[in-house]
Amino acid sequence: MSLALPQSVLPHPSTAPALNWGILGPGWIASQFATSLKELTKSKLAAIGSRTLARSEDFARTYGDDGTRAYGSYAQVLEDPAVDVLYIAVPHSGHADLALQAIAAGKHVLVEKPLSLNAQQSAQIVQAAKAAGVFAMEAMWSRLLPIGNVVSQVIASGMLGQVITVQADFGAKFPVDYESRIYDPALGGGALLDVGIYPIAFSAMVSPAKQLLHASGRLAKTGVDASFTAVLANEDGSTATVFSSIETESPQSAWIAGTEGTLELQRPICCGSGLVLRSADGNIVDSREFTETSPAAGLGWEAAHVAQCIADGLAESPVMPLAQSLAIAQTMDEIAARLRA
Amino acid sequence: MSLALPQSVLPHPSTAPALNWGILGPGWIASQFATSLKELTKSKLAAIGSRTLARSEDFARTYGDDGTRAYGSYAQVLEDPAVDVLYIAVPHSGHADLALQAIAAGKHVLVEKPLSLNAQQSAQIVQAAKAAGVFAMEAMWSRLLPIGNVVSQVIASGMLGQVITVQADFGAKFPVDYESRIYDPALGGGALLDVGIYPIAFSAMVSPAKQLLHASGRLAKTGVDASFTAVLANEDGSTATVFSSIETESPQSAWIAGTEGTLELQRPICCGSGLVLRSADGNIVDSREFTETSPAAGLGWEAAHVAQCIADGLAESPVMPLAQSLAIAQTMDEIAARLRA
Numbered sequence: 274m275s276l277a278l279p280q281s282v283l284p285h286p287s288t289a290p291a292l293n294w295g296i297l298g299p300g301w302i303a304s305q306f307a308t309s310l311k312e313l314t315k316s317k318l319a320a321i322g323s324r325t326l327a328r329s330e331d332f333a334r335t336y337g338d339d340g341t342r343a344y345g346s347y348a349q350v351l352e353d354p355a356v357d358v359l360y361i362a363v364p365h366s367g368h369a370d371l372a373l374q375a376i377a378a379g380k381h382v383l384v385e386k387p388l389s390l391n392a393q394q395s396a397q398i399v400q401a402a403k404a405a406g407v408f409a410m411e412a413m414w415s416r417l418l419p420i421g422n423v424v425s426q427v428i429a430s431g432m433l434g435q436v437i438t439v440q441a442d443f444g445a446k447f448p449v450d451y452e453s454r455i456y457d458p459a460l461g462g463g464a465l466l467d468v469g470i471y472p473i474a475f476s477a478m479v480s481p482a483k484q485l486l487h488a489s490g491r492l493a494k495t496g497v498d499a500s501f502t503a504v505l506a507n508e509d510g511s512t513a514t515v516f517s518s519i520e521t522e523s524p525q526s527a528w529i530a531g532t533e534g535t536l537e538l539q540r541p542i543c544c545g546s547g548l549v550l551r552s553a554d555g556n557i558v559d560s561r562e563f564t565e566t567s568p569a570a571g572l573g574w575e576a577a578h579v580a581q582c583i584a585d586g587l588a589e590s591p592v593m594p595l596a597q598s599l600a601i602a603q604t605m606d607e608i609a610a611r612l613r614a
Numbered sequence: 615m616s617l618a619l620p621q622s623v624l625p626h627p628s629t630a631p632a633l634n635w636g637i638l639g640p641g642w643i644a645s646q647f648a649t650s651l652k653e654l655t656k657s658k659l660a661a662i663g664s665r666t667l668a669r670s671e672d673f674a675r676t677y678g679d680d681g682t683r684a685y686g687s688y689a690q691v692l693e694d695p696a697v698d699v700l701y702i703a704v705p706h707s708g709h710a711d712l713a714l715q716a717i718a719a720g721k722h723v724l725v726e727k728p729l730s731l732n733a734q735q736s737a738q739i740v741q742a743a744k745a746a747g748v749f750a751m752e753a754m755w756s757r758l759l760p761i762g763n764v765v766s767q768v769i770a771s772g773m774l775g776q777v778i779t780v781q782a783d784f785g786a787k788f789p790v791d792y793e794s795r796i797y798d799p800a801l802g803g804g805a806l807l808d809v810g811i812y813p814i815a816f817s818a819m820v821s822p823a824k825q826l827l828h829a830s831g832r833l834a835k836t837g838v839d840a841s842f843t844a845v846l847a848n849e850d851g852s853t854a855t856v857f858s859s860i861e862t863e864s865p866q867s868a869w870i871a872g873t874e875g876t877l878e879l880q881r882p883i884c885c886g887s888g889l890v891l892r893s894a895d896g897n898i899v900d901s902r903e904f905t906e907t908s909p910a911a912g913l914g915w916e917a918a919h920v921a922q923c924i925a926d927g928l929a930e931s932p933v934m935p936l937a938q939s940l941a942i943a944q945t946m947d948e949i950a951a952r953l954r955a
Contacts, residue, residue: 492851553862
């Protein structure tokens with residue numbers, strides 16, 4: 274097995290079929306998505322919906338085009354026959370309800386991560402999407418980028434030998450404001466759902482069948498998890514260790530150590546500015562830089578992937594399958610339960 | 615508190631008082647130590663001892679000078695009145711016995727890490743050294759280097775704010791040879807005592823009062839630990855996570871994440887090629903490179919520290935105190951017990 278980084282085999286987003294997108298929730302991530310959609314793809318922002326018409330109109334003016342419709346309710350977007358697919362970008366606590374409504378309206382859905390607040394809600398979404406025959410995916414954009422494609426190929430190739438451990442961390446310091454969403458348990462605040470999902474999803478990609486052995490951390494006075502460390506393990510004793518925090522920065526890196534080589538993903542873990550591949554003796558044998566490290570520069574890859582899946586008649590993504598979203602939700606539930614015990 | 619890396623305040627090893635060293639065990643690490651002693655310090659290799667006179671003679675010719683005496687036993691080195699201090703560089707399993715003999719002979723001792731095979735042996739060494747009034751130190755050379763001095767100053771300054779987590783890893787792939795020392799339980803083989811002690815000692819330096827919450831890993835068929843992950847925690851929920859392995863490489867890095875900043879120590883953890891300091895927003899505010907990254911280039915700093923401590927009449931090092939060596943040994947005992955449970 275030769276040790277070299279493969280090339281990404283992802284087609285450029287501009288080659289994907291065009292879709293008409295409706296966005297629910299004109300917040301920051303929606304603005305990044307719409308920017309990237311316009312920059313990278315042939316798809317259109319057909320409609321934007323929020324509870325406040327003025328906010329939707331602002332958003333449409335700034336990020337849409339002449340055809341973008343602005344609505345003062347989510348329901349109007351769901352009823353718009355010109356909308357092919359919904360990007361659900363409201364706070365976590367609204368994901369499940371809006372995803373179920375969109376699916377009921379016969380729309381495909383891309384749900385910002387986490388898919389919902391917990392495994393039970395996520396299972397409802399998955400069940401509903403399957404019953405309705407619509408496409409559904411959790412918006413784990415890092416996996417749909419060229420760097421994610423290269424990492425997937427490295428793992429699938431077996432070139433690293435037996436994987437002994439995966440470690441990933443995402444600490445991002447948020448302003449200490451106990452009135453803000455990130456500190457609000459009702460809105461799915463805390464490190465776990467907001468940033469912890471990245472290292473957990475990275476670990477799940479490398480080895481999906483991990484059991485939670487340990488979780489410990491610090492709760493904020495509002496009850497949300499401020500920081501946590503978790504260790505998962507396979508039956509062969511190989512481990513995955515994740516750290517996440519909203520009260521401190523961390524290197525925001527990830528690495529996979531195998532008996533024949535190691536792969537390091539360089540900051541930031543959400544998207545990765547580079548990969549370093551080492552042989553078993555620790556020497557660097559290959560490395561590569563990547564440029565899609567901001568949402569505005571990279572979310573179009575995810576949108577293009579969704580468009581291609583839908584054009585291909587798929588009900589879910591082979592890269593971010595629903596079963597893995599469910600497994601991630603289950604792991605997060607278990608971590609949350611241990612942290613709150 | 616300003617965020618900037620302080621300068622190392624360590625005097626160059628050449629300014630330390632001269633000592634006459636005796637080395638027990640003419641192996642690889644002894645050769646590195648002797649090389650660095652000659653290159654960096656005014657101290658002399660007075661004597662080398664092993665069970666085989668020819669090996670000692672070879673070593674003296676290659677790494678000593680005209681005055682270096684070669685002995686075919688350890689006892690002769692201990693009896694040599696010209697020897698001020700012993701560097702005990704035999705396999706781990708011989709540390710305790712030779713350290714106790716050296717102390718009984720009235721010699722100061724620098725014991726290659728780990729200080730011994732377990733906390734009980736280490737406590738005996740500490741007790742004996744205190745009773746005899748001789749200097750004793752575990753050879754944690756990384757802490758005596760300029761990079762270690764800078765890290766210590768950063769921690770002591772409080773500039774990182776409240777420390778939320780420390781993570782450190784040292785995976786180094788050894789040839790899979792079940793007949794070799796590293797796979798031999800009787801000789802203290804396994805990841806824990808050989809390489810795991812580095813991330814554990816790093817964690818102990820940042821926060822000495824950590825409780826073991828979790829340890830899991832993989833045992834080799836000889837019974838030694840091939841890989842392990844351990845999580846330690848303080849009462850405030852802050853954690854330390856260490857990974858170590860002899861069956862895979864890892865990034866060999868370490869980092870400290872605090873509420874006001876983070877410090878990353880770059881590969882290799884044994885000595886560190888660089889430091890990167892980030893502010894709470896994740897931006898790099900300072901960084902520095904270090905050159906003492908190999909034993910031959912760096913062990914002289916440790917030798918000079920020992921010489922200075924002894925000249926100052928100290929019975930132990932303020933940088934690597936015996937109580938911390940005991941705490942590290944205790945942690946390693948607990949990890950070993952969990953891995954073998």
